[in-house]
Amino acid sequence: MEMDKSINVLGETLVICGDTPVTGFFRDGKCNTCAQDVGSHTVCIEASNAFLEFSRSKGNDLSTPVPEYGFSGLKPGDSWCLCAARWLQAYEEDKAPRVHLTKTHIRALEIVPLELLKRFGVDLN
Secondary structure, three states: OOOOOOEEOOOOEOOOOOEOOEOOOOOOOOOOOOOOOOOOEEEEEEOOHHHHHHHHHOOOOOOOOEHHHOEOOOOOOOEEEEEHHHHHHHHHOOOOOEEOHHHOEHHHHHOOOHHHHHHOEOOOO
16 A cells, blocks of 8 residues: 655645544554545544534444554544545534644545635634
8 A cells, every 4th residue: 555645735744633542544643545545534633522423423433432443432622534525524514523734634635625624724713
């Protein structure tokens, strides 16, 4: 698996998203991606209660610990590399979490427009 260049949506070097719990398609703490990452785990979010409930309602429980995979479960305020399409779906249902633009991979822009991400940017407002 060859990793795509580590560039964020602002055209700068991608910054680490989170390591508690460790996130990313490659489990390297960054929202790096490659051709095998069909979910495009490229949007670095700041988890919120509303989003975690939304995600659970869609069949992806991100808040329950799964110790056998070293996953402690997300809490509000935690950072996580989310699938770009799931972020867009959450936005469409008024549950979108805030986004760390410096930590969001440029390939997220294939699914979510930059202007939309900027409206939820933690690093902008």
